[in-house]
Amino acid sequence: AQSVTQLGSHVSVSEGALVLLRCNYSSSVPPYLFWYVQYPNQGLQLLLKYTSAATLVKGINGFEAEFKKSETSFHLTKPSAHMSDAAEYFCAVRQANDYKLSFGAGTTVTVRA
């Protein structure tokens, strides 16, 4: 069975500071990994996904994530936070022949002016 752990339910950063959101997965084989963002009162929007083509994945809005098999991690970063990055972020995992997408508990990001 696969599972996803997001370390830290809330993260507060200053505008212009680094954003780092942590995600670890447990799976017998490397899965496909996704980061989604949920802005207030909206649905989930895909930020980026890992599909084994490259370990460093670039997404929308300046976000990127690095897949580290040895650490079973897929942490999300953005070098410089903007006020518009305030949202909830979800890491999710899916196996190659599986339809089910399993989510972490989510991390809420607050950006301070």
Add this chain to the structure above:
Amino acid sequence: EAQVTQNPRYLITVTGKKLTVTCSQNMNHEYMSWYRQDPGLGLRQIYYSMNVEVTDKGDVPEGYKVSRKEKRNFPLILESPSPNQTSLYFCASSTGAGANVLTFGAGSRLTVL
């Protein structure tokens, strides 16, 4: 525009009054799924469908029913809603398993009094 449409977006109801949340997608996706989102728990899968007339339970199916009579529609039925079903519900669809991206609807916020 490719999208997943849910209705209603907001609903307040009373215990025991049957209700249906509709979900429709215009992308010809085979796979559709319902999730509920609760604070601190992330998104949990309720039911999913891999094609017309093919449905199966997710992680939290108790108290819910679904049907898939047409490829584009996947309604969620609460036969006798209870207060513990107060939640934010999302419908999602994708063209297949693995790396295929799940597209989400805007969400339906349900309150059961």
